[in-house]
Amino acid sequence: MTAPLVSSAGTGQCGQSSLLGLQAITGEVNSENAELRVIPQAMRVVLMDRLQTEGVETASTINIDRSLYVRDRALLEAVSFADLMEVLASSLGPNAPSGLALFQDWWRTAAAPDPQYAADIGCTDTLINGFSYTCPTIRPRAEASLSKVADLRTGRNGGPPFTIIALVNRGDLVYGKQNPDTCGEYRVIAAADTLSSDATDTLVQLGALGQFYMSFEAALPNQGNGMCLAVQRFWNALANTNDSNARGMLRAFFLEEIGMNKDGTMSFPPEAGADFKFGPVISASNLGLLPDDASSLALPLAKPVGQIRTNTRDKTSRWLLRQYSFRRTSLGLRITPTSLSATPPVSIMVPESGCKEAGEDCNTAVGRKIAENVDGLKTIEFGKLAFELANICLEAGQMVAEDVFGDGYKVAIWKNETPDNHVFTALQTISTQPGLPDKDSKIAFNLEMTSCAGCHRHSTPSHIGHLSDWRGQSLGSLSPSPNMFTHSSIKCSDAACSRYEISPLLEKVFLPWRAFLMDQTLRQ
Structure with a gap:
């Protein structure tokens, strides 16, 4: 059996964890994650x-619920979680595991190593990219119990243990880019909530007590010659067909090899004369596979694209955000932890984080970048927020909070109001410069909102009440709460449970913005 992994990140420097594999990952790989970093x-x-000016919220040509963010249960029947895992496993080539085995091995990364099975996928490493990654020996969590799931089709109230709650079109991620590497990301979000379940629930019996959200964020490589526009035309066409046809189109898009013409029409199986042929979209090559491993599967891939992200809360409400990609293990290619892109860890908001890049402490680097991003931080307009961080040294191993409101950037910064805290002093300095807001605490909240942590409720409603959308409406006025633990929820949005709930921030701010960008794209 292989020996347990040992971190290659030394004290006082940014280093790759061995969980990342031998090939370095650059900050540009996942620079398209955060909502406010997509477009310059x-x-x-x-x-x-x-x-x-155009008032897209009241006059949009885009059907958000069918062409951007599908959450109607009648349409989500197109994709089951079990089928998704089977298709994902089959993309690993000869000797591929079953979908169930792939899922079990994925969550063994949250459990203690089992030398009799495969020691190199157990959680033995407490650093990823030089930052902390909590292992079960330090703080046990419920995620490890998911490795015991024995059936992906049945187990919860007569249904599957995990429910598909959204199918998402993120073509906006490459808006305005000339010849982008991908046509954006196409996401499948699955969830399970056992906090209110009874003892008959299989996940409860296994000890998986909590809320588990999994986002398969598959990037679709661009073949050029108008492919990205064709894909958006395909998604737009979902609004003009019945539920039965839409289900078939969605299932084929995510889980099958398909053909597509420039006008967005899809053929399945792919017609010989189709302008483009691709799929399944849900595949290892689109979810963070390294180029060397892709070539071993006879797949052309210049750099890793896509990722899997998980948001979880255990029974004590401890919130955890993690990221995963496909890496080679002693068992073959498996889903393993990687650095959390687009979200600087809280630890670099204070001096001596233990991470340096080119000899510069990360706290110093962030302070300098704050001074360079005054226009993007001293604003009360949400759409104008900006803070660029492409350095891999600033990508967390995980984002964690003891509860959904705690331990954010602002809390860390204000616990260390010292002259050697370059983040704190930079915020103080730019707060005195012309513009709004004029309080360093508000600018700290702006900084947090440019990260995944801020949008996922590290910031409370009162923290973002000074920010407004393009209509001049305060984000703090969104009801019931602007940014939930996750933007998608397994809770129903209506009494008939015809669709799943989403956060007001997503529904009222992000999705109209994405609809506007899709409308602009289709006008080409």
């Missing part, structure tokens, strides 16, 4: 002004 600030400001 200057272009985004122009687009926001156009959005305000």
Whole structure:
């Protein structure tokens, strides 16, 4: 059996954890994650002004619920979690595991190593990219119990243990880019909530007590020649067909090899004369596979694209955000932890984080970047927020809070109001410069909102009440709460449970913005 993994991140420097594999990952790989980093600030400001003028929220040509964010249960029947895992496993080539085995091995990464099975997928490493990654010997969590799941089709109230709650079109991630590497990300979100379940629930019996959200964020490689526009035309066409046809189209798009013409029409199986042929979209090559491993599967891949992200809360409400990709293990290719892109860890908001890049402490580097991003931080307009961090040294091993409101950037910063805290002093300095807001605490909240942590409720409603959308509406006024633990929820949004709930921030701010960008794309 292979020996347990040992971190290659030394004290006082940023280093790759061995969980990342031998090939270095650069900060540009997943730079498209955060909502406010997709489009350069200057272009985004122009687009926001156009959005305000055109009033897309009341006159959009885009059907958000069918073409951007599918959450109607009648349509989500197109994809089952068990089928998703089977298709994902089959993309691993010869000797691929079953979908169930792939799932079990995935969650063994949250459990103690089992030398009799495969020691190199157990959680023995407490650093990823030089930052903490909590292992069960330090703080046990419920995620490890998921490795004991024995059936992905049945187990909870007569249904599957995990429910598909959204199918998402993120073509907006490459808006305005000339010849992008991908056509954006196409996401499948699955969830289970056992906090209110009874003892007959299989997950409860296994000890998996909590809320588990899994986002399969598959990037679709761009073949050029108008492919990205064709894909958006395909998604737009979902609004003009019945539920039965839409289900078939969605299932084929995510889980099958398909053909597609420039007008967005899809053929399954792919027609010989189709302009493009691709799929399944849900595959290892689109979820963070390394190029060397892709070539071993006879797949062309210049750099890793896509990722899997998980948001979980255990029974004590401890919130945890993690990221996963496919890496080679003693068992073959498996889903393993990687650094959490687009979200700087809380630890670098204070001096002596233990991480340096080119000899510069990360706290010093962030302080310098704050000074360079004054226009993007001293604002009360949500759409104008900007803070660029492409350095891999600033990618967390995980994002964690003791509860959904705790331990954010602002709390860490204000616990260390000392001259050697370069983040704190930089915020103080720019708060005195012209513009709004004029309080360093509000600017700290702005900084947090440019990360995944801020949008996923590290910031409370009162923290973002000074920010407004393009209509001038305060984000703090969104009801019931602007940013939930996750933007998607397994809770029903209506009495008939015809669709799943989403956060007001997603529904009222992000999705109209994405609809505007999709509308602009389709006008080409």
